[in-house]
Amino acid sequence: MRNWDTGVVLWIDLEGAVNIRDVGGIPTEDGTTTAPGRLLRADNLQDLSPADVSYLLDTVGLSTVVDLRTKTEVHAEGPAPLTRVGRVSHEHHSLLPEGTWDPAAEALLVRHRQEAERYPDDPACAHYLCYVTERPDSIVGALRAINRAPGAALVHCAAGKDRTGVVVAFALSVAGARRAEIVRDYAATGERISAILARLRSSATYAEDVDKVPEHRHTPRAETMAEFLDQLDRRFGGVPGWLVDNGFGEDEIGALRRKLRTEP
Template structure:
């Protein structure tokens, strides 16, 4: 089936085409249940030649992208693990959208190698697809960093992130079917993480509140000087940033 929560990051992030070249950077949820001929056709129609998978290996299955890889589409693993002790502790106290934004900052700061690997993959030939499980949190923060790097205004980045809310029922249905996890409407859900531990998912993580992305962008700017400073601190070489700007920026058109 076609990918859920799939879109060009430039559509809402930069609808006038002032900062971002359309058809370069896409985002989505993971394939449900796995990539098939329809998925491959969707990728090819957008000239997507590289898929960047931000999920932890424990979330993946070899069949997920097998059809795409067989069709010559590269899959790059850049795992951002949300179940570390520090992140789990932060989740336990999360109650507001602002808390979710702070969680995104910690998530990005805790995975510099994955952030760098994902950004490196974006400069490969052809369009690139970023995805995690829902295409909301890890995908959202990586997309936000890349759009910020290109100079997209914060309100546009927030609008792109918040659009995921429309797809959440379909996303949770797919995740529930795949993982047999009860993602309910009562504000919390539980999933199993390392060594059988149970992790309660707080309400903000089951939503896509605009405030969360606003807080994330504000914190990255005040603490790190924005994506242009944060990404090099994660290990992204200057030449990669230059190459991404040349590829995805309007000046490249």
């Protein structure tokens, strides 16, 4: 899927999704690679064609879809083609709060403002830190779904860049991927940002918000993911420390590491 000598990502080209790739083949710190066919990342799956579905099922071996969107998004977009396939299990783990007017909303907004004030030039990093403090249950649930998948697992949100980027960064960190390659995989979504935004504009769910900021503000920056991972190191002892603190045990970390790696 990748030519790591040149840093080029080769995409899975489908008719109904524009930001989908296998995260296998990524070099690890100890000289091996992540295993292909275990974990995919993608944008919204609403527009998959029959040929796309057949490819994911028969060629990729997809067994599990992990949807990081809110229930509001899922309801607004309606059933996706893969939800009609009985042999594919679907798990929903929103990284955003589901209710705007719950009793904790005011405190949540205060914490979001505090994070944003720390990163006035990088609001994405602030959002990502809120994911880990406000929805640890969903990050842990998503990783458990990947762990349980009998075939390939696919993680997606709307654009496949922010929420998906955080969960995949956690998974790749557990697999022992080199930090620079985790950052590179995250930033690779920028190669497709125009196509991603075009898809979002075609959806009544997302169209209104897309052009509230210029395109470059939507584009993932390598510096954002590097700073996010550094903050996890400083605040929580890194991804493994955060996972253990949030109930994802050492045995689960070991199982996920083995699942995502190509062992020598």
